[in-house]
Amino acid sequence: MNTDQTAVLPQPTPQYAIDSQGLNLWYGAFQALYEVDLRIRQGMITSMIGPSGCGKSTFLRSVNRINERLGYVRIEGSIHVLGENIYDPQVELVQVRKQVGMVFQRPNPLPVSVRDNILFSHRLHAKGGGDVHQGTPDEIVEQSLRQVLLWDKVKDQLKRKATELSLEEQQKLCIARLLPVKPKMLLMDEPCSALDPKGTEAVEELLWELRGQYTILIVTHNMAQARRASEECVFMLMGKVVEHSRTDELFVTPAHRETADYIEGRYG
Amino acid sequence: MATANPTMFQASDLNQHNERVQRRYQLLFGLMTLLLITPVLLILGTLVVKGGGAISWEFLLTAPTDGMRTGGVFPALLGTIWLVTVALLLSVPIGVFAAIYLSEYAGDNWFTRMINLAIINLAGVPSIVHALFGLGAFVLFFRFGTSILAASLTLAVMTMPVVIVATRESLQAVPQAFREACWNMGATRWQTIRRVVLPNSITGILTGVILEVSRTAGETAPIMFTGAVFFTPFLPQSVFDQTMALSLHLFVAATQVPGMAEEIPFGVALVLIALVLTMNSVSIAFRMWLRGKKKW
Numbered sequence: 001m002n003t004d005q006t007a008v009l010p011q012p013t014p015q016y017a018i019d020s021q022g023l024n025l026w027y028g029a030f031q032a033l034y035e036v037d038l039r040i041r042q043g044m045i046t047s048m049i050g051p052s053g054c055g056k057s058t059f060l061r062s063v064n065r066i067n068e069r070l071g072y073v074r075i076e077g078s079i080h081v082l083g084e085n086i087y088d089p090q091v092e093l094v095q096v097r098k099q100v101g102m103v104f105q106r107p108n109p110l111p112v113s114v115r116d117n118i119l120f121s122h123r124l125h126a127k128g129g130g131d132v133h134q135g136t137p138d139e140i141v142e143q144s145l146r147q148v149l150l151w152d153k154v155k156d157q158l159k160r161k162a163t164e165l166s167l168e169e170q171q172k173l174c175i176a177r178l179l180p181v182k183p184k185m186l187l188m189d190e191p192c193s194a195l196d197p198k199g200t201e202a203v204e205e206l207l208w209e210l211r212g213q214y215t216i217l218i219v220t221h222n223m224a225q226a227r228r229a230s231e232e233c234v235f236m237l238m239g240k241v242v243e244h245s246r247t248d249e250l251f252v253t254p255a256h257r258e259t260a261d262y263i264e265g266r267y268g
Numbered sequence: 269m270a271t272a273n274p275t276m277f278q279a280s281d282l283n284q285h286n287e288r289v290q291r292r293y294q295l296l297f298g299l300m301t302l303l304l305i306t307p308v309l310l311i312l313g314t315l316v317v318k319g320g321g322a323i324s325w326e327f328l329l330t331a332p333t334d335g336m337r338t339g340g341v342f343p344a345l346l347g348t349i350w351l352v353t354v355a356l357l358l359s360v361p362i363g364v365f366a367a368i369y370l371s372e373y374a375g376d377n378w379f380t381r382m383i384n385l386a387i388i389n390l391a392g393v394p395s396i397v398h399a400l401f402g403l404g405a406f407v408l409f410f411r412f413g414t415s416i417l418a419a420s421l422t423l424a425v426m427t428m429p430v431v432i433v434a435t436r437e438s439l440q441a442v443p444q445a446f447r448e449a450c451w452n453m454g455a456t457r458w459q460t461i462r463r464v465v466l467p468n469s470i471t472g473i474l475t476g477v478i479l480e481v482s483r484t485a486g487e488t489a490p491i492m493f494t495g496a497v498f499f500t501p502f503l504p505q506s507v508f509d510q511t512m513a514l515s516l517h518l519f520v521a522a523t524q525v526p527g528m529a530e531e532i533p534f535g536v537a538l539v540l541i542a543l544v545l546t547m548n549s550v551s552i553a554f555r556m557w558l559r560g561k562k563k564w
Contacts, residue, residue, distance in 0.1 A: 066452060097454035108449040110464055120463070121453040178453070 017042040017185055017215035018063055022077035025058060027070070032058045034239045036077075040232075045207055045216045047230035047247065049223060051267065055239040056219045060187050063217070064100040065093060082184055098125050101178030103188040107170035109162035109177075114154055117162045117173055118144050122180040133180040140180045148176040148206055168199030172206060186210070188218040192225065204229040223263055227251050235259045315541065319534025327535060336499065336517075336525055341536055343503055347416075347511030348543060350504055351491060352484045354420035355427065360477055362424075363431030370432070371439040372461055384436075391429035398426040399490040407494055417507040419495025426490055427480045434479065438472020439465060474555045478548045485544045488515040498524070514540040 018040035025033040033055045040046050048056040061067045063079060065086060078085045086096050098121070109117050118141045126132050133140050141158065145151040150172045154165070162173055171191060178186060192200040200222075207216060207229050220226050226233055226247065233247040235258075243250060243259045254260040261267060279287075326340055333339035374380045402422025412418040442465050450460040496513040498520050504511040514536060522533040 064452070066448075069451070094454040094456070097452055102452050106445070108445045110446055110449055111468060112464075120450075120455075124453060124455050124459060174449075181453075 015042070016040060016080070017082060018217065019080040019083075020059070020062075020077065021080075023059070023062065023079060024076040025055075025062060025067070026074045028072045032239050033062075036239075036241055038234065038241055038244065040215065040217055042082075042215050043212050044232060045211050045218065045230045046232040046234060047226035048217065048219045048234045048236060049221075049226050049262070050236035050242075051262065052221075054236040056234075056236050057189055058239075059236070060102075060189055060217060060219050063185075063187055064102050065096055066102065095130075098130065098181050099184045101181075101183040101186050103171070103174050103178070103186065103191045105190040106194050107167055107174050109165070109170050109173050111161060111163050113159050114145075114162050114165070114173060115141050115158040117177050118180065121177055125181045131182055133182060144176040144179045145173075147179055147210070148172040149202070149209065150176060166199075168195050168202055171195060171199070171203060175203075175206065175210075183214065185215045185217070188216065190219055190221060193221060200225070223251075235262065237262070312541070315534055315538045319531055319536070319538040322529075322531040322535025323538060328539065331501070332499070332517075336521055337528055337532070341514065341517060341539055343500065344512040344514045344517035344536070345539060345543065346503060347496065348485055348514040348540070350416050350507075350511055351420050351423060351495070351513055352481060352547065354416055354507055355423040355484050356477070356480065358420060359424035359428045359431055359480065363428045363476075364435050364473060367432045367435035367439065368461060371436045372457060372465065387429045387432050391433065393426075395426060395487055396489045398422055399493050401425070402490055403493040412508070414493070414497070414510050415495050415508045416504055416511055417495070419491040419511075419513075420507070422490045422494045423484045423487060426487070427484055430480050430483065431476050434476025435469075435473045438469040438476070441472060442468045470558055471555055474551050478551050481547045481551070482544050485540065485547070486515055488513075488519055492516060514543065 016039045018038065020036050020038045023033055023036040023038075024031065036055075036059060038059070048059065050056050058067065062075065063081065063086075067073045067075075075087065078087055080086070081096075081100060085091070086100075110120060112120070115137075119137055122132055122137075122140060133143070135143065142151060142155075145154060150169060153169065154160075154173075162170065165173065171194070175186070175191075192203050195203065204225065207218070210216065211231075218226075218230065230247050233245065233250045234241060235243045235250065235254075235256075237258055243254060243256050245255070250259065251263055254263060328340060328345065329342050330340035331343050332341065370380060370383065399422065402418060402425070406412050406418035406421045407414055410418075412421075446464050446468070447460050450464055451457075455463070491513055495510060496516045497510045498512075498516065500510055500512060502509070518533055518536045518540065521528055521536055
């Protein structure tokens with residue numbers, strides 16, 4: 001398959017944003033994922049639920065290949081992102097990280113100003129002439145912050161250290177700083193679990209705002225959140241995908257016994 | 269509850285006992301701190317009282333005369349500045365870069381652990397051993413002769429472990445989450461170090477450099493065999509010249525010259541301490557300037 005970045009021939013738009021086939025993953029001797037076949041639709045919010053240790057975060061972290069940093073991870077199978085296998089040997093990890101943005105459980109802004117946080121990734125990737133936001137730094141900062149509904153709150157404090165913001169603002173900033181390099185997809189690993197209910201609501205509102213422009217895959221422990229804030233839902237158990245369907249179907253008429261038990265709180 | 273026991277919030281015997289024990293330990297720690305700063309104050313006080321009278325512009329800016337019994341310390345002062353500057357120029361880049369490699373690039377395996385252990389042990393080697401190493405390696409083997417270069421190299425080798433350990437510790441004090449945030453945006457290791465790790469650890473690194481300045485300026489043994497002389501009528505013109513130095517001058521003035529006025533050695537010591545404090549305040553000012561800039 002052609003992963004040469006200079007080839008910009010128009011390709012047929014692939015139907016799926018993420019397409020994993022026969023994905024097996026081991027941490028040392030422990031197998032965390034078993035034959036995961038998942039097809040995540042483009043431009044939608046898909047949530048992943050399941051009890052702790054079911055492999056949902058592991059799957060998420062395989063989509064931008066940050067699991068490998070642990071060193072003792074072994075992976076079989078493939079993940080195609082927008083039609084290209086990201087485990088192809090020719091793939092440049094820096095590009096994977098640019099195209100697939102990641103948001104973590106604990107907001108992790110850099111200890112520099114709000115403005116520099118927004119521009120950080122852009123400065124890394126803009127020089128190479130990649131597909132990034134073409135505006136002036138001021139425009140980039142304003143548009144990115146507007147997109148995450150944070151502009152009005154921080155427009156007068158752009159020089160302030162980002163680590164001094166509230167957790168909710170920090171988390172929104174962590175989403176905003178991914179946008180200037182035009183990622184194709186946003187991965188979120190329990191993005192609201194460090195936030196209070198109001199912050200959670202604000203971030204969920206933001207997710208709906210970003211829907212359509214970006215494919216969003218969100219791991220959550222909070223079933224109410226999965227139900228409110230996603231269009232499709234994946235239920236995983238013991239490293240396997242049990243069920244993947246539209247969120248309302250999955251919660252109202254689950255096809256599997258395990259799914260029903262989990263969403264009714266019988267274990268987890 | 270309206271009928272609450274009125275003694276519910278009174279101190280029990282156990283509370284009182286615990287409070288007494290806590291006060292005893294607080295007192296112990298306070299006394300130890302006092303014990304720690306007393307000698308420092310005594311030394312500084314003695315130096316100022318006994319050596320203050322010797323200090324004058326003439327003392328600072330002229331050469332010693334009459335077998336060092338009169339005149340000033342200028343050649344020794346200049347020599348110490350030379351030695352410290354050259355030693356810093358040699359050891360800070362090497363030490364800081366090596367520490368960055370060990371902390372940010374090298375994996376955690378038995379080999380790097382052994383290197384770290386060796387560095388810590390090297391910091392504990394007595395300075396006279398470094399002196400003899402410097403004599404053998406730099407003066408004789410590399411044929412630098414007894415010169416500022418040989419002496420500064422010896423000092424640099426001696427103080428490098430301090431720089432490495434201080435740098436490594438301040439690098440490791442930068443939270444791992446910052447590095448991961450950078451990597452996850454596609455930053456390379458170097459971009460991460462340049463933009464996030466170094467700006468957040470530069471203060472600690474400079475603290476290591478300050479420690480090094482103090483140690484370098486005060487050492488006598490390592491420079492005695494490698495580049496410092498008791499007396500020379502010439503000021504150093506390049507790093508290949510010999511030089512006088514304050515620490516050696518103090519040793520000589522205090523022990524080797526009969527009929528020396530008492531205030532001269534105290535004055536020399538005072539100048540040495542003042543020089544170290546001045547050099548340290550330069551790096552402290554630099555540190556504050558960096559903080560003010562916030563980026564670097």
